[in-house]
Amino acid sequence: MKFPQFIRVPKYKRFHITPRYYDPVKEDIEMRTQKIKNELYNSKLGNYRSHISGSFERKVTRDSNTGFLRLIIFLVIIGSLGGYIYFGKDFLYIFFLLIPVYVYFRLKGGTKRR
Helix, strand or coil, X not given: CCCCCCCCCCCCXXXXXXXXXXXXXXXXXXXXXXXXXXXHHHHHHCCHHHHHHHHCCCCCCCCCXXXXXXXXXXXXXXXXXXXXXXXXXXXXXXXXXXXXXXXXXXHHHHCCCC
């Protein structure tokens, strides 16, 4: 016998879904047609699949000059810092004037003349 209660206690809740409509025959037909479409699509691709999958691989080639270029940049920075400490601001002014002149003549000499 249950006594009346003044406080309402919530009941245990469960997760329950009732499907609206389920047709196993229709689902089977859709699965078969999808399978046939996939087979036809894959047969049309043929040998292209191996070419496509190989083209997405990352091919990293390191140039041997990158390490040398880093060394040159590092030496230039250390040299300019040492020149600034030893000679002062005059060294930096001369240094930053010589770099654009060098780059200009380097680029100008790199073009082919006809």
